[in-house]
Amino acid sequence: MLAKRIIPCLDVRDGKVVKGVNFVGIKEVGDPVEYAAEYARQGADEIVFLDITATHEGRGTMVDVVRRTARQVFVPLTVGGGIRTADDFKELLRAGADKVSVNSVAVRNPDIIREAKVRFGSQCVVVAIDARRKEDGGFTVVVNGGRIDTGVDAVEWAQRAEQLGAGEILLTSMDADGTKAGFDYELLNAICPRLGIPVIASGGCGSLRHFSEVFERTGADAALAASLFHYKELTVGQVKAHLRERGIPARI
Amino acid sequence: MIAVVDYGAGNLFSVTNALDYLGIPSVLTKEPVQLERADGLILPGVGAFPDAMRMLSEQGLTSVLCRQAKQKPFLGICLGMQLMFENSDEFESCDGLSLIDGQVRRLQGGEGLKIPHMGWNELHVQNPCALSQGLEGAYVYFVHSYCAYTSAQRISAYCEYGQKVPGLVYDGSYAFGAQFHPEKSGEAGLQILKNFGALTK
Numbered sequence: 001m002l003a004k005r006i007i008p009c010l011d012v013r014d015g016k017v018v019k020g021v022n023f024v025g026i027k028e029v030g031d032p033v034e035y036a037a038e039y040a041r042q043g044a045d046e047i048v049f050l051d052i053t054a055t056h057e058g059r060g061t062m063v064d065v066v067r068r069t070a071r072q073v074f075v076p077l078t079v080g081g082g083i084r085t086a087d088d089f090k091e092l093l094r095a096g097a098d099k100v101s102v103n104s105v106a107v108r109n110p111d112i113i114r115e116a117k118v119r120f121g122s123q124c125v126v127v128a129i130d131a132r133r134k135e136d137g138g139f140t141v142v143v144n145g146g147r148i149d150t151g152v153d154a155v156e157w158a159q160r161a162e163q164l165g166a167g168e169i170l171l172t173s174m175d176a177d178g179t180k181a182g183f184d185y186e187l188l189n190a191i192c193p194r195l196g197i198p199v200i201a202s203g204g205c206g207s208l209r210h211f212s213e214v215f216e217r218t219g220a221d222a223a224l225a226a227s228l229f230h231y232k233e234l235t236v237g238q239v240k241a242h243l244r245e246r247g248i249p250a251r252i
Numbered sequence: 253m254i255a256v257v258d259y260g261a262g263n264l265f266s267v268t269n270a271l272d273y274l275g276i277p278s279v280l281t282k283e284p285v286q287l288e289r290a291d292g293l294i295l296p297g298v299g300a301f302p303d304a305m306r307m308l309s310e311q312g313l314t315s316v317l318c319r320q321a322k323q324k325p326f327l328g329i330c331l332g333m334q335l336m337f338e339n340s341d342e343f344e345s346c347d348g349l350s351l352i353d354g355q356v357r358r359l360q361g362g363e364g365l366k367i368p369h370m371g372w373n374e375l376h377v378q379n380p381c382a383l384s385q386g387l388e389g390a391y392v393y394f395v396h397s398y399c400a401y402t403s404a405q406r407i408s409a410y411c412e413y414g415q416k417v418p419g420l421v422y423d424g425s426y427a428f429g430a431q432f433h434p435e436k437s438g439e440a441g442l443q444i445l446k447n448f449g450a451l452t453k
Contacts, residue, residue: 001373001374001412001413002369002371002372002373002413003371003372003373003374003391005371005372040438043438045371045372070265070266070269071269071272071273072273074269074270074273074435074436074437074438074441074442075393075436075437075438076393076436094265096265096266096269098266098436121298121299122368123298123368123370123395167368167370168370196366196367197366198366198370198371221366221371222371249374251372251374251391252391
C-alpha cells in the first residue's frame, strides 16, 4: 500500500535556510544541505527546497545547494522558486533535483507546464498553488508570496494544471500558513476529489494530531511542514510513528 | 568498476551520486568498449519506452547490452528495468531487450488508485535473490505508469497497488531489474546498490 508522505520544506534564501511566518519576519537558521541530510535520516519521504527570494532577486546559489544535497541525500528532492522557463527545469534536474515546482510563472504562462511535461515528463512537474479564501466563498490563487491576488479560481486552476501535464499539486493555504492551527481541510476537500494527481497539503500544521487529521479528513497524499521540523518541535520520525499508531500507512 | 549506461535518458547523476556515496567506483559511458570492460552495468532510464529503445539502438548499444547482461551483473532501473522485457505497448508496440520473459503494459489502477503510481510502497519478497536481502517490508520509491507482466519465478519482490506490481525482477543469473528507484529509496535503496556492487567484485 502506498505510504502517505511526510515532506519537510526548507525555505532557502541566498543559500541559507530561513523560515518566515506568512512570508514576513524572515529569520536565517542554517545550511540547507545539513538540514536535508538530517531530515532524510529522520525518515523524510521527500525534501522540498523553496527558493523564496528568487522571484525578486535571482537564484544562482540554489543550483549549487541542490548539487551538494543530491550527493548525500537519497530521497526525492523537489526545488521551487524563481523558475522562469523550461530550461530552468533542465538546470535543476541536472543538478540532482527530481522534481521542480512552479508557482507564479505557471499562472502567468501556463504553457510552461505543458512544455516541461513534454521535455522532462509529468513526474517532475509540480505545480504549487497558494490559495486564499474569498469573502464570497471559494478560493482564489495568490502569487508572489501572497502579494498579488490573481483572481483565478483555485479549484479551476488546479484542474487546468493537471490537464496541462502537472504530475502533482503542492497546495498551500495562505489562510492557514503560519497559524499552526491545522491544515486547511476545507481547501483540500475542495481540490483533492477533483484531481487524479497527488496533492501535497501545506500550511497550518502545528501538532502531531494535524498530520493524522489531514489524511483522515482529506484525500491529501502528502503533508508538508517547515517550521515544526526546523525548530525541532517534532521530528519526522515522531510524525511517522503517530501516523502508524493511527493506522495510516507510513514509511518508517 | 560499474558502467552506468549514458544513452541520453534520465537523471544519471542520481545513480552515480549514490554509488559514489557508497564508495563503489563507477563511470558514466556509452562506449561499447567500456561497457565490455566494466565489472557490472547499470541501465537507468526515465521517460518513454520507444524513445529509450530508439536511443539505445541509434547509439549501437542494443546488442552489446544484451551480450553483456549474460556475462556480468546487470541492473536496470525504472524504465531501464522495463527495457529488459520482450516488448511494451507504451504509445506504440515496441520490442525491448528480451533479457527476461514478459511484457510491459499499463498499470491496471482501480478505485482511488492514481496513475502514475508515485511514492513509497512496501516490498514483499517472494523469491529471494542476490539483491533482495533485507527488503521484506522495506518501503521504496516508485514513479511509473507501466509495469512488467512476467512469470512468478522472475519476480523477486513485489508491492501491492491494486495488483501485484513487480518491484525487483531477475533472470535467474546476472540480470536484475528494479521498477523503483534504489537511488531515491533511502537506506533500503542504498542497500540494494551495495548488494549489487558486491556482486561485481
